[in-house]
Amino acid sequence: MSLLQIRDIEARFGGVVALGGVSLDVPEGMIFGLIGPNGAGKTTLINMVSGLIAPTAGHIVFDGACGPWPIAQTVRRGIVRTFQQTRAFLGLSVRENLRIATVHSPDPGSIDELIEACNLGDVLDRTARDLPYATLRHLGIALALALKPRLLLLDEPAVGLTAGEVERLGALVRRWNAAGITVLLVEHNVRFLMDVSQRVAVLDRGRLLFEGTPEQCQAEQKVIDVYLGRRAADADD
Numbered sequence: 001m002s003l004l005q006i007r008d009i010e011a012r013f014g015g016v017v018a019l020g021g022v023s024l025d026v027p028e029g030m031i032f033g034l035i036g037p038n039g040a041g042k043t044t045l046i047n048m049v050s051g052l053i054a055p056t057a058g059h060i061v062f063d064g065a066c067g068p069w070p071i072a073q074t075v076r077r078g079i080v081r082t083f084q085q086t087r088a089f090l091g092l093s094v095r096e097n098l099r100i101a102t103v104h105s106p107d108p109g110s111i112d113e114l115i116e117a118c119n120l121g122d123v124l125d126r127t128a129r130d131l132p133y134a135t136l137r138h139l140g141i142a143l144a145l146a147l148k149p150r151l152l153l154l155d156e157p158a159v160g161l162t163a164g165e166v167e168r169l170g171a172l173v174r175r176w177n178a179a180g181i182t183v184l185l186v187e188h189n190v191r192f193l194m195d196v197s198q199r200v201a202v203l204d205r206g207r208l209l210f211e212g213t214p215e216q217c218q219a220e221q222k223v224i225d226v227y228l229g230r231r232a233a234d235a236d237d
């Protein structure tokens with residue numbers, strides 16, 4: 001059985017149907033990529049899996065238990081997310097941020113592990129607001145890892161990073177995954193996503209358009225038509 005099973009979830013905001021009955025399975029131990037054009041419903045899906053908003057229909061099964069649950073319960077079950085804007089105490093140092101995060105951790109002795117997992121050893125005494133952008137993003141992910149996720153939801157972690165920083169992020173994502181964390185990754189950086197993911201799902205206008213391996217996805221004409229072709233054209237401009 002998959003670690004995460006999303007069944008027929010629907011999200012309506014007034015007249016807007018952000019998700020119109022989406023089902024997906026994320027097997028344990030996988031890095032699973034989710035792509036699609038702007039407004040396809042990717043963030044809404046992450047918001048639902050993480051308990052930030054409730055689906056208007058459908059359900060979420062995690063580790064055999066049937067949700068959805070409110071956010072605190074979701075975290076307790078092992079589903080933790082990051083945000084597009086890093087959420088950290090900007091006036092505090094990296095060390096203080098990690099200390100606060102680990103107070104809420106099921107394993108409070110884990111600061112050294114987080115420093116190592118997110119390459120934060122050289123910046124421990126720096127104030128979060130003074131960190132280079134990429135390092136601040138690493139801190140945001142370290143704060144999520146402090147909650148000991150079984151499933152980590154990454155919402156556009158590569159936005160604003162240079163090519164070298166994206167490469168280093170890829171190595172970190174693989175390292176967390178090798179340590180046993182299942183990852184659901186939403187990302188517009190297609191090269192990065194295809195490189196780290198073992199399976200990819202494509203959403204378009206609130207519906208599942210395609211699911212398969214990165215190779216199958218990149219060869220699929222309907223995915224090229226609605227998304228990959230446009231991304232490539234934008235990159236050429």
Ligand SMILES: Nc1ncnc2c1ncn2[C@@H]1O[C@H](COP(=O)(O)OP(=O)(O)OP(=O)(O)O)[C@@H](O)[C@H]1O
Nearest residue numbers: 013016017018036037038039040041042043044045
């Ligand atoms: N709180 C809300 N109220 C009204 N409409 C919303 C709300 N949240 C999302 N939507 C709408 O739902 C649709 C899906 O939005 P969502 O942010 O999930 O897309 P996305 O695939 O994450 O897009 P992007 O790649 O631009 O981040 C959009 O039409 C959006 O305007």
